[in-house]
Amino acid sequence: MQWLSDFIDTAPVFLDALWLTLQLALWSIVLAAVLGAVLAYCRLSRLGPVRALAAGYVSLIRGTPLVTQLFIIYFGLASIVTIEAFWAGVIGLSVHNAAYVAEIYRSGIQSVPTGQVEAGRSLGMSSWKTMRLVIAPQALRTVLPSLGNQFIIAVKDTSVAAFITVAELFRTAQIVAAEKFRPLEFYVIVGIYYLVIVLLLSGGVRMLERRMGRYGV
């Protein structure tokens, strides 16, 4: 039972790293959800330049690897500002995920029939109230599965922060594996940690879907 003892022996180290991974994931998901909303709003703006700017952001971020983005923020910007590795990770991951989240929001907003907007406006709602009370709740329900999927990717992508020295799960696995000369065991173990987070998260998303699905369209 070498595996089990490996797992138990390293649990304290991995649990610390897990905590860091969770913080990284939570911060970047929350910030991406907010920044993504702003971006989606810009992409659907009536003003051409605002639309173009948001579209440019999305293509730039989607067109470059996450690891490059993190390196630019942590190593690249070091000559201008020093950002603590953890926060560089949070910023990079948020900026990255926001581009995808924005596209998901946009598709959701566009999936709501125009009749809904007209109904809201005909009752005297401002465009902001129509968005908040009528469009957003319906759009959110439609995109919940895609959004959940993106957040799962976001959780796993926190592992890239290992390469800018954040001592999260994957970096910890690298260190432990190197110390004990048993890469197979410890990379499998770290995989299991990620798997558990993702399974819990997707269970949560499914529960949310069921709760929001009660009005069934």
Add this chain to the structure above:
Amino acid sequence: MVVRIRGAAKAFGPVTVFEGIDLDVHQSEVVVLIGPSGAGKSTLLRCVNGLERLDAGTIDISGERLSYQQGPLNRIRRNVGMVFQSFNLFPHMSVLGNVMCAPVKVAGRPRDEARQEARQLLDKVGLADKCDSFPSSLSGGQRQRVAIARALAMRPQLMLFDEPTSALDPELVGEVLEVMRALATEGMTMIVVTHEMQFARKVADRVVLVADGGIVEQGSPQAVLDEPATPRARAFLNAVLER
């Protein structure tokens, strides 16, 4: 006068929908717009609450000039209820939520008061028992009655009906028209776009025939439907009534 339209013109790209339309609607009057498909009845109706923009002309509602600035437009819309062909109920809200939403969130009325009034309105349209249902569980006729209650909840001075029964199964048309008739009897000012000639005959104070980009004929239901003066009106009515 509740509505005063002068010189209204609207085009979609190169296609003129209507032009030079003058129309007045008085307090408690029920005006029914009839006419062939594509004649611009619905577009004209949608211009009255600014869902479509006029290219030329003016619309005054209770003496206030319709503008397309957000603030004033939203204020006017609070006083103008609209019922759509496809209901457009909010699917994520209960029936009661649909009716209460605007009074609370737009007019800023206290929640309890709005709830009570919403229940009364739903009772009036015969759906008191459906308060907690969601729109997806209702029939088309029930949905449209909720939509009427939702529009009435803002206590509008004017109600616009855009082909309210066109999306309904034939056996559900009656219940919606009945609600509209009751509303007319109470003295609500209404503009109704419809193909229901019987409704026009029985409920309208004035029938307006819109065709070929303008008002072809208007007058009492008897005058327009039974003794149309123009060949265009006769052609349309023959086509409709002979079905």
